Amino acid sequence: xxxxxxxxxxxxxxxxxxxxxxxxxxxxxxxxxxxxxxxxxxxxxxxxxxxxxxxxxxxxxxxxxxxxxxxxxxxxxxxxxxxxxxxxxxxxxxxxxxxxxxxxxxxxxxxxxxxxxxxxxxxxxxxxxxxxxxxxxxxxxxxxxxxxxxxxxxxxxxxxxxxxxxxxxxxxxxxxxxxxxxxxxxxxxxxxxxxxxxxxxxxxxxxxxxxxxxxxxxxxxxxxxxxxxxxxxxxxxxxxxxxxxxxxxxxxxxxxxxxxxxxxxxxxxxxxxxxxxxxxxxxxxxxxxxxxxxxxxxxxxxxxxxxxxxxxxxxxxxxxxxxxxxxxxxxxxxxxxxxxxxxxxxxxxxxxxxxxxxxxxxxxxxxxxxxxxxxxxxxxxxxxxxxxxxxxxxxxxxxxxxxxxxxxxxxxxxxxxxxxxxxxxxxxxxxxxxxxxxxxxxxxxxxxxxxxxxxxxxxxxxxxxxxxxxxxxxxxxxxxxxxxxxxxxxxxxxxxxxxxxxxxxxxxxxxxxxxxxxxxxxxxxxxxxxxxxxxxxxxxxxxxxxxxxxxxxxxxxxxxxxxxxxx
Numbered sequence: 001x002x003x004x005x006x007x008x009x010x011x012x013x014x015x016x017x018x019x020x021x022x023x024x025x026x027x028x029x030x031x032x033x034x035x036x037x038x039x040x041x042x043x044x045x046x047x048x049x050x051x052x053x054x055x056x057x058x059x060x061x062x063x064x065x066x067x068x069x070x071x072x073x074x075x076x077x078x079x080x081x082x083x084x085x086x087x088x089x090x091x092x093x094x095x096x097x098x099x100x101x102x103x104x105x106x107x108x109x110x111x112x113x114x115x116x117x118x119x120x121x122x123x124x125x126x127x128x129x130x131x132x133x134x135x136x137x138x139x140x141x142x143x144x145x146x147x148x149x150x151x152x153x154x155x156x157x158x159x160x161x162x163x164x165x166x167x168x169x170x171x172x173x174x175x176x177x178x179x180x181x182x183x184x185x186x187x188x189x190x191x192x193x194x195x196x197x198x199x200x201x202x203x204x205x206x207x208x209x210x211x212x213x214x215x216x217x218x219x220x221x222x223x224x225x226x227x228x229x230x231x232x233x234x235x236x237x238x239x240x241x242x243x244x245x246x247x248x249x250x251x252x253x254x255x256x257x258x259x260x261x262x263x264x265x266x267x268x269x270x271x272x273x274x275x276x277x278x279x280x281x282x283x284x285x286x287x288x289x290x291x292x293x294x295x296x297x298x299x300x301x302x303x304x305x306x307x308x309x310x311x312x313x314x315x316x317x318x319x320x321x322x323x324x325x326x327x328x329x330x331x332x333x334x335x336x337x338x339x340x341x342x343x344x345x346x347x348x349x350x351x352x353x354x355x356x357x358x359x360x361x362x363x364x365x366x367x368x369x370x371x372x373x374x375x376x377x378x379x380x381x382x383x384x385x386x387x388x389x390x391x392x393x394x395x396x397x398x399x400x401x402x403x404x405x406x407x408x409x410x411x412x413x414x415x416x417x418x419x420x421x422x423x424x425x426x427x428x429x430x431x432x433x434x435x436x437x438x439x440x441x442x443x444x445x446x447x448x449x450x451x452x453x454x455x456x457x458x459x460x461x462x463x464x465x466x467x468x469x470x471x472x473x474x475x476x477x478x479x480x481x482x483x484x485x486x487x488x489x490x491x492x493x494x495x496x497x498x499x500x501x502x503x504x505x506x507x508x509x510x511x512x513x514x515x516x517x518x519x520x521x522x523x524x525x526x527x528x529x530x531x532x533x534x535x536x537x538x539x540x541x542x543x544x545x546x547x548x549x550x551x552x553x554x555x556x557x558x559x560x561x562x563x564x565x566x567x
Contacts, residue, residue: 037217037276037278037280037290037295037299037300038299038302038303040207040215040217040280041280041288041343044213044215044280044282044288058089060089060091061089061091065091165208167208167209167210168206168207168208168209169206169207169208169209170204170205170206171204171205171207171566171567172202172203172204172205172566172567173202173203173311173564173565173566173567174200174201174202174203174564174565174566175200175201175202175252175310175311175562175563175564176198176199176200176562176563176564176565177198177199177200177225177250177252177560177561177562177563178196178197178198178560178561179194179196179197179199179231179250179558179559179560179561180193180194180195180196180197180231180558180559181193181194181231181234181235181248181556181557181558181559182194182554182556182557183235183544183547183553183554183555183556183557184234184235184236184554185235185236185237185547185548185550185553186552186553186554187236187550187552187553188236188237190236191234191235191236192234192235193234193235194231194234194235197231199223199224199225199252200222200223200224200225200270201221201222201223201225201252202221202222202223203219203220203221203275204219204220204221205217205218205219205220205276206218206219212281213281213282214279214280214281214282215279215280215281216277216278216279216280217276217277217278217279217280217292218274218276218277219274219275219276219277219294219335220272220273220274220275221272221273221274221275222270222271222272222273223252223253223254223269223270224269224270225250225252225253225254226253226254230246230249230250230253231248231249231250231558232246232247232248232249235248235547235556237547237548237556246547246548247318247500247501247520247522247544247547247548247556248544248547248556248558249316249317249318250315250316250317250558250560251310251313251314251315251316251317251319251320252310252311252562253317253333254332254333255317255326255332255333255336274294274335275294275333275335276292276294276295276299276335277292277293277294277295277335278290278291278292278294278295278299278339279291279292286344286345286346287342287343287344287345288342288343289340289341289342289343290339290340290341290342290343290355291339291340291341292335292338292339292340293338293361293362294335294338295335295337295338295339295355295357296332296335296336296337296339296357297325297355297357297383297385297403298321298325299339300339300341300343300353300355301325301353301385301387301399301401302351302353302387302389302399303321303325303399303443304389304397304398304399304443304444304445304455305321305322305443305445305455305457305480306445306453306455306482306492306494307319307320307455307480307482307494307496308320308321310333311536311562311564311566312528312536312538312564313494313528314494314496314524314526315524315526315538315540315542315560315562316496316522316524316542316558318478318498318500318522318524318542319478319480319494319496319522319524319542322441322443322457322458322459322476322478323441323459323461323474323476323500323501324401324403324439324440324441324442324457324459324460324461324476325401325441325459336357336359337357337358337359337361337382337383338357338358338359338361338362338377339355339356339357339358340355340356341353341354341355341356342354342355348391349390349391349392350388350389350390350391351388351389351390351391352386352387352388352389353386353387353389354384354385354386354387355384355385355386356382356383356384357382357383357385358376358377358378358379358380358381358382358383359380359381359382360375360376360379360380360381361376361377363375363376363380364376380408381405381406381407381408382405382406383403383404383405383406384403384404384405385401385402385403385404385405386401386402386403387399387400387401387402388400388401394447395446395447395448396444396445396446396447397444397445398442398443398444399441399442399443399444400440400441400442401439401440401441401442401443402438402439402440402441403437403438403439403441404436404437404438404439405436405437405439406434406435406436406437406466407434407435407437408434408435434465434466434467435463435464435465436463436464436465436466437461437462437463438461438462438463439459439460439461439462440459440460441457441458441459441460442457442458442459443455443456443457444456444457450484451483451484451485452481452482452483452484453481453482453484454479454480454481455478455479455480455481455482456477456478456479456480457476457477457478457479457498458475458476458477459474459475459476459477459501460473460474460475461473461474461475461501468508469508470507470508471506471507471508472503472505472506472507473503473504473505474501474502474503474504475499475501475502475504476498476499476500476501476502477498477499478496478497478498478499479496479497479498480494480495480496480497480498481494481495482494483495486527486529487529488529488530490529490530491527491528491529491530492527492528493525493526493527493528494524494525494526494527494528494540495524495525496522496523496524496525496542497521497522497523497524498521498522499519499520499521499522500520500521500522500544502519502520502549503549518546518549518550518551519546519549520544520545520546520547520548520549521544521545521546522542522543522544522545523542523543523545524540524541524542524543525540525541525542526538526539526540526541526560527539527540534565534566534567535563535564535565535566536563536564537561537562537563537564538560538561538562538563538564539560539561539562540559540560540561540562541557541558541559541560542557542558543555543556543557543558544556544558
């Protein structure tokens with residue numbers, strides 16, 4: 001009988017007179033991921049298991065529930081209640097007498113805190129009498145709990161003495177992918193369907209916590225995906241310099257397989273590079289600052305789309321992030337810019353963030369460096385970006401972002417010059433004018449069912465040359481369904497359809513250019529299933545209709561099997 005389960009709702013009713021309640025600190029089973037910027041920010045801004053101040057904060061507790069009044073009383077009288085990280089209460093979950101003893105012990109601490117603070121009048125004599133009875137009833141469990149806590153403390157002390165560092169946590173991620181594609185460009189000599197390729201991307205992150213609350217993230221990366229080994233290169237859809245994001249591209253690839261900060265030299269396969277160096281410092285409960293020499297837009301901005309996860313989400317670059325997010329190397333994959341900015345959380349519903357980034361902040365001047373993107377913190381290629389995220393309900397989030405960026409070369413291949421990319425070494429400004437981009441993006445995620453999310457994105461880019469009469473407008477959109485816990489907990493199915501970045505209009509001196517003659521579209525499906533907490537496998541396929549907007553190109557078909565290991 002000692003371990004006989006008892007419904008949490010029933011326990012709430014039984015303890016209504018006492019006015020005490022605690023949900024044991026347990027977490028949903030999810031696969032651990034590499035510690036990244038958003039993980040650090042989330043831990044700073046909110047607790048994984050947060051104490052609540054109102055029963056209405058639980059998404060699965062309704063006023064019509066039979067125990068609603070009891071739970072409401074417990075929260076208001078003692079505040080001794082907590083929920084799960086996903087905002088649920090799970091009132092029907094069974095718990096053992098040992099779990100109840102742990103909850104009782106925590107509530108005793110709360111009562112003692114009230115008494116020691118001179119607030120004895122907040123605790124009634126009836127409650128104290130009930131506490132005494134519970135202490136007698138659960139004396140054995142409380143004693144056993146104390147023994148378990150002592151053992152855990154001793155074990156923790158031993159682990160701390162032997163661990164790598166008391167202030168730095170090491171996490172890692174290995175992505176292995178097998179992929180192949182058909183549908184080569186008929187206009188490019190030598191293009192052909194690809195063989196099956198086997199690629200990898202390895203990341204190691206060191207997360208260092210400081211006594212003042214600050215956190216330093218140092219990331220190392222090695223990969224052999226991209227450049228001449230990419231699918232789009234074999235199919236004939238890559239530009240000569242390899243700077244733009246082809247629509248036939250995997251989500252795990254870096255945006256630029258070359259060194260865009262200098263002479264466009266290809267990076268060596270599996271060479272170890274520093275891809276992230278960022279320091280995060282909270283200045284107040286709702287205000288955080290950050291700065292680093294290896295960062296990008298997605299480090300700071302929350303991505304509400306469930307497909308934004310290169311290791312667990314969409315298999316394509318198009319599906320991973322909206323075009324407005326990818327602008328100017330916003331998801332370059334190797335920390336393209338030096339950046340600094342802030343995060344302001346005025347309420348639980350609103351989240352405002354902004355940053356300024358410079359691609360070549362480390363170079364003092366253009367001369368002698370052969371820099372193609374300029375130099376200095378405020379010269380060369382730079383970007384200012386901001387995002388407002390509004391969460392009116394637990395199952396609904398909207399993100400609106402704006403970015404202004406300026407470049408010395410056509411870093412995105414926007415078609416503003418006579419060639420999409422003119423990249424001549426030793427020439428600082430090959431197109432003769434800076435390229436300016438104003439970008440607006442909107443993302444909506446609606447969990448209209450506990451197991452299904454609907455995601456929609458829209459992006460608009462307005463580009464121009466600042467000393468030449470040349471303008472172009474681009475647009476992109478996507479809709480997708482994310483099915484959670486398919487067949488087993490943790491699995492998910494993703495279905496996506498949309499239009500990759502497409503030039504919708506040209507004016508000025510570029511009005512006669514008509515390289516892209518039709519609109520591209522993309523359809524994608526993937527299934528992510530968990531073999532264990534640390535291993536997942538994601539088979540998927542995506543189709544690009546009219547790739548790169550080429551009307552006579554066949555549909556490009558890309559198949560991928562991605563395996564992710566985290567530790």
